[in-house]
Amino acid sequence: MSETLISVENLSLSFPNHPVLSDLSFQVNRGDFLGVIGENGIGKTTLVRVILGQLRPSAGKLVIQEGVKIGYVPQFRNVDIEYPLSIKDFIALNFTGIKLPWLSKKERQRVKKVIQQVGLAKIADRPLGLASGGEKQKAYLAQALINQPDLLILDESTASLDPNTKKELLDVVLRLNREMGLTIFFVSHDMQMIHEYPDHYLWLQKGKYEFGSIKNLHNENKEGQYV
Numbered sequence: 001m002s003e004t005l006i007s008v009e010n011l012s013l014s015f016p017n018h019p020v021l022s023d024l025s026f027q028v029n030r031g032d033f034l035g036v037i038g039e040n041g042i043g044k045t046t047l048v049r050v051i052l053g054q055l056r057p058s059a060g061k062l063v064i065q066e067g068v069k070i071g072y073v074p075q076f077r078n079v080d081i082e083y084p085l086s087i088k089d090f091i092a093l094n095f096t097g098i099k100l101p102w103l104s105k106k107e108r109q110r111v112k113k114v115i116q117q118v119g120l121a122k123i124a125d126r127p128l129g130l131a132s133g134g135e136k137q138k139a140y141l142a143q144a145l146i147n148q149p150d151l152l153i154l155d156e157s158t159a160s161l162d163p164n165t166k167k168e169l170l171d172v173v174l175r176l177n178r179e180m181g182l183t184i185f186f187v188s189h190d191m192q193m194i195h196e197y198p199d200h201y202l203w204l205q206k207g208k209y210e211f212g213s214i215k216n217l218h219n220e221n222k223e224g225q226y227v
């Protein structure tokens with residue numbers, strides 16, 4: 001039986017006078033690639049914040065298996081052209097539990113490894129400020145991988161990237177999923193990407209939701225976009 005990393009049971013969450021998530025139940029198993037879709041304001045980021053422990057459900061529960069490490073890739077935001085750190089140094093910023101002001105040999109090897117995994121080896125010494133949008137987003141992805149997470153959350157991480165760059169980033173994510181068994185929680189508006197990459201989907205809708213295998217996501221919605 002597959003190992004459950006996140007188990008959500010009858011979860012509801014309301015802000016004052018504003019119900020957002022209602023009676024939600026689903027599971028994320030190790031190795032899943034879950035696509036989370038839904039229109040603006042439906043509660044996708046709110047759900048991510050519950051997983052990250054920043055918000056408490058109003059009812060029901062969300063249980064994360066003990067010891068599960070989470071990596072988080074934010075929405076793309078531009079970095080100033082003057083930003084002084086190299087891509088490599090930027091990625092190393094995310095190490096947790098560093099005891100020394102400089103990196104150990106093991107940590108340097110880890111930085112090298114994630115840089116290779118996301119395909120930035122050739123430009124690792126270039127200032128991050130001079131990198132393209134796609135390269136910057138790969139640097140954020142590498143940062144999220146540095147502490148060897150079990151679960152990677154991508155919250156609209158491909159929004160505002162052009163279609164080819166989006167695909168390139170998701171190809172890297174898919175490889176991490178397939179080859180290393182990294183569990184993916186991919187939040188997106190982009191129905192086409194949801195059809196193409198994930199193996200499961202969670203579709204948040206007003207007062208209801210759908211959860212299941214991607215083959216049950218109806219084809220008539222394939223061209224739909226939630227923008």
Ligand SMILES: Nc1ncnc2c1ncn2[C@@H]1O[C@H](COP(=O)(O)OP(=O)(O)OP(=O)(O)O)[C@@H](O)[C@H]1O
Nearest residue numbers: 015016018020038039040041042043044045046047
């Ligand atoms: N701290 C808060 N207090 C009150 N309302 C909030 C708070 N955070 C979010 N909301 C509201 O809850 C709803 C869900 O927001 P959320 O950011 O989860 O939506 P989303 O699906 O991620 O939307 P988007 O696709 O636009 O990012 C929105 O109406 C939002 O305004």
